[in-house]
Amino acid sequence: MKQRREAFILNIAVLSLSLFLVVHFFFVVLHVGPLNPVSVSFKSVTDGYVGRFFQQNWHLFAPEPMTQNLKLYVRVKYKKQDSAKTVMSNWHDVTEPMIKTNQGTLFSPYNRMLRIGSGYIHQLYIGGKDDLTYKLMDKISEEEKDSKEINASLENDSKEVEGIIYRYASAFAKREFSEVELTEVQFMTSVSDAIPYSKRGDSLFKVKETNVVYDWKGVVKDVVKLP
Template sequence: MKKRSEACILNATLFSLSLFLMVHFFFILLHAGPLNPVSVSLKLVTDNYVGRFFQQNWHLFAPQPMTQNLKLYVRVKYKGEGRNKTVISNWYDVTEPMIRTNEATVFSPYNRMLRIGSGYIHQLYIGGKDDLTYKLMEKISKKDNVAKEINASLEKDSDQVEQIIYRYASAFAKREFLKHEITDVQFMTSISDAIPYSKRDDLHFKVKEDNVVYDWKGVVKDVVELP
């Protein structure tokens, strides 16, 4: 009886794992494959699944690898003396400390958090799509006259990414201002070219940073502070 029970558990586990792998690869295929009616109809589901757990893009690889650095800065409004005065903090660099911590402890939650943050910042700059997808969408819009629908979809994606970064910023703010009553958060994204190889030893060389500042918004209540 015990052996039969163990066999049933093993079979159920193998069946569940096989089913999960089938669904997983089906979602990956829809997300990464050419646009088609099925992928469009399930876009919200596949984007949430892949974006949440397997966020990446093809800019890491040739022929056009990424040559720019992305950063996230956050500042907060909180109640000051006697909670009668609102104080605005300085800008905090969220990205650089996480990079240093991740380099010191590779096998830690910071590796995942760093990739999530940088991935969403990258999405804000490129719109969440790779270059080939944009070319295909442009071709489809000209052929089928659906430019308005495609633009509306891109704007919706951008709004979703922006809301996610506000949540990320709120989690950071709660950690840094644990003893204060935070009312609002604001974030700023930064993009800069990588230091040229010829300037790698020049301590006085500085790259130009292009910043985009987003509006103040109320701190997100249902997030926990970053570790």
């Protein structure tokens, strides 16, 4: 009887894993494959699944690897204890400290948090989509004359990514300002060119940096502070 029960549990586990793998690869293929009616129908599901757990793009590889550095800065408005006065903080670099912590600790949650943050910043910078997807969507819009619908989709994606970064910024703010009452949070993205190899030893060389400042918003309540 015990052997039958163990065999039954094992069969259920194998079947469940097999079904999961089928669904997993189905979502991944739809997400990374060319746009088609099926992938568009499942877009909200595949974006939520693949984008949340397996976020990546092809910019690491040739022929056009990324040549820019992306950073996130956060500042907050808060009230001190026993004070009704609102104080605004300076800008805090979120990205650089995480990079240093990740480099010094091989096994830590910072690796994942860093990649999530940089991935969403990159999405926001390019409008929420990979540039190859933009080319495909432009081609589709020219053929089917549905550019309004596509532009609306792109705008919704950008707003969704922006909302995620506000949550990320709120989690950072709760860690850095745990002793005060937070009221609002604001973030700024920074894009700078990588230092050319020929200038690697020149301490006076300055790269061009472009900053985009986003609006103040209330601190997101249902996020925990970063570790």
